[in-house]
Amino acid sequence: MSVMSKPFAGNIALSALLLINVSACQTAVPPASTTQVAANANAHNNFNSVLWYQTSAEFQASTIQTYRQATDLLSKAKNDVRWTVWPQTNVTQLPPAIIVDIDETILDNSPAAAQDVLSNAQFNDASWDRWVSLAKAEAIPGAVDFVNAAEAMGIKVLYISNRACSPRDGSSRPCPQKDDTLRNLKAVGIQQISENQIWLKAEQADWSSEKESRRQLAMQNYRIIMSVGDDFGDFLPNVKKDITPAQRSALVKQYQMHWGTKFFMLPNPTYGSWETILSQPKQQYLRGF
Numbered sequence: 001m002s003v004m005s006k007p008f009a010g011n012i013a014l015s016a017l018l019l020i021n022v023s024a025c026q027t028a029v030p031p032a033s034t035t036q037v038a039a040n041a042n043a044h045n046n047f048n049s050v051l052w053y054q055t056s057a058e059f060q061a062s063t064i065q066t067y068r069q070a071t072d073l074l075s076k077a078k079n080d081v082r083w084t085v086w087p088q089t090n091v092t093q094l095p096p097a098i099i100v101d102i103d104e105t106i107l108d109n110s111p112a113a114a115q116d117v118l119s120n121a122q123f124n125d126a127s128w129d130r131w132v133s134l135a136k137a138e139a140i141p142g143a144v145d146f147v148n149a150a151e152a153m154g155i156k157v158l159y160i161s162n163r164a165c166s167p168r169d170g171s172s173r174p175c176p177q178k179d180d181t182l183r184n185l186k187a188v189g190i191q192q193i194s195e196n197q198i199w200l201k202a203e204q205a206d207w208s209s210e211k212e213s214r215r216q217l218a219m220q221n222y223r224i225i226m227s228v229g230d231d232f233g234d235f236l237p238n239v240k241k242d243i244t245p246a247q248r249s250a251l252v253k254q255y256q257m258h259w260g261t262k263f264f265m266l267p268n269p270t271y272g273s274w275e276t277i278l279s280q281p282k283q284q285y286l287r288g289f
C-alpha cells in the first residue's frame with residue numbers, strides 16, 4: 001500500500017491567490033469554504049474513481065458477481081486433486097487453500113481515499129496507518145460469504161497483503177497493523193481466522209511488495225486452488241514495475257483460461273500497479289480517434 005501515491009494537479013491559481021491575500025493582510029488563511037472544498041475535490045485526480053467506488057451499483061454488482069462465480073467453483077476445485085492455480089508438484093496430499101489479498105479485495109478502504117480527496121491530499125503513510133489502526137473498514141460486497149463458505153468446506157484462506165508491518169508510536173506491539181487487520185477482518189464477519197493466516201509485507205525479511213515469495217511459501221504447504229485480488233501483482237510475479245501496459249495485456253491473454261476459474265479480479269480504479277507502471281506524461285497512453 002505504500003505505493004499508493006497519487007500525483008494530482010493542485011489548484012495552483014487558488015493557492016497563489018491565498019498567498020497574496022495572506023501577505024497583504026497578514027491574517028491567517030481562513031478555513032476552506034464549502035465551495036473551495038468542492039473545487040479541490042473536483043480537481044483531485046482520484047475524484048471520479050472514488051465516487052464510483054463508493055456510490056455505484058455497478059461496483060457492488062461486479063464484486064458480488066465475481067465472488068458468486070468463485071463460490072460456485074469451490075467444491076469442484078477442492079475435489080479435483082490436480083486443480084492448482086500455479087504449477088505445483090506432489091499436490092495430491094496437500095490440503096486445499098485459497099490466497100486472497102486484503103485491501104480492496106476483502107476490505108473496502110475507500111474512506112481513506114475519499115478523505116484524501118476531501119482534504120486535497122495525496123496518499124501518505126501516516127494517514128494510512130491511522131486508518132488501519134481504526135479497524136473500521138467495511139467488507140467488499142460478496143467477500144465475507146465467500147471466505148466463510150471456503151473455511152466451512154475445509155479450505156484454508158491465506159491473506160497475503162501489502163499492508164506493511166511497521167513500528168507505531170506508543171505501541172510496543174511488533175506488528176500493530178497485523179493486530180488491527182485481524183480485528184477488522186473479524187469485525188466484518190469472517191468467522192474462522194487467526195493471525196497465522198495473515199501474511200503482511202515486511203513481516204519476514206523477504207516479504208516485499210512482490211508477493212511471489214509468499215505465494216511460493218504457501219505452495220510448499222497447500223494446494224492453492226484460487227487466487228483473489230484487485231491488482232495484477234496479486235496473481236503473477238514481475239508485473240508491478242519495469243513493464244509496459246502491452247506486456248501486461250499479453251500476460252492477461254496468456255492466462256486467458258484462469259480468469260473466472262482460478263484467478264478472480266476485483267475492480268479498483270482508485271490505485272494500483274496499473275497506474276504506477278505508467279511513466280510521465282501519462283497522456284501518452286490515451287488513445288483518441
Ligand SMILES: [Mg+2]
Nearest residue numbers: 101103104230
Ligand atoms: Mg489490494
